[in-house]
Amino acid sequence: MSKFKNKKKGDLPAISTASLPDIVFMLLFFFMVATVMRDNNLLVENDLPTANQVEKLKKDRTTFIYMGKPSDRYQSRYGKEARIQINDKFTNLESVQTAITEAREKINEDLRDRFVVALKVDKEANAGLVSDVKQELRKINALKVMYVTGIGDVEN
Template identity: 65%
Template structure:
């Protein structure tokens, strides 16, 4: 018979949390590197007109078209006339069909038939350019158009 006996406990030992901060910082750096904050690099001036009735819409089935004068960085290269931007590239009115077809194919297959075109038009843009864009959209049978504005009332800001 032994005088010293060990008690066997059925408890699990405590989990070491010493490496937990390392794991948290590693995940933080991973998500900082992988996250995309902005889809498009804006090449045109985009001061949006104000509207008093603004709704927030889903972005998952939208294709954005930016219209306006080139920003100051690009004035020397592209001039001061109104330009159309889809994605990260300038395009002409004649190439809108190709650019929108390409942008539509990037969406999920079930959303390609229900795509909405979001127009972000600078407040100083010529109306003729917007009319040309809308005519090309009619030819493509993309009839759901959203005009993106900023909240506020144009009359109060003058």
């Protein structure tokens, strides 16, 4: 009798898990690079008008003001009138100056003289609200204002 047993034929060798951490970290880095973080939660409806001559600016010196009626989820609380949204929250006309001043202070000091306020205004928004917001921006010397539009032919 022998003390050693012969291996049975047909046994599978053990799976090597030595490269498993490398694969996990490679997937982690892939998803970290490929994932896009959302800037703002849109609280208002924002069906932008279209234009055929548009130019893209860098977001590093831009603050967005959204105007439009609240989305269906918020209409019971805020009504159906057009509202102003800055940085994931509704704001009133009196708070626009404060919010834009804070946003200007947060950006790099070299870019403050090129600070731009971008207005994303719904097609159905009241022009009086837009005019009032522009008046508030003039009071704090935020004179570089751009209107964000969709790309397409101009509608009549």
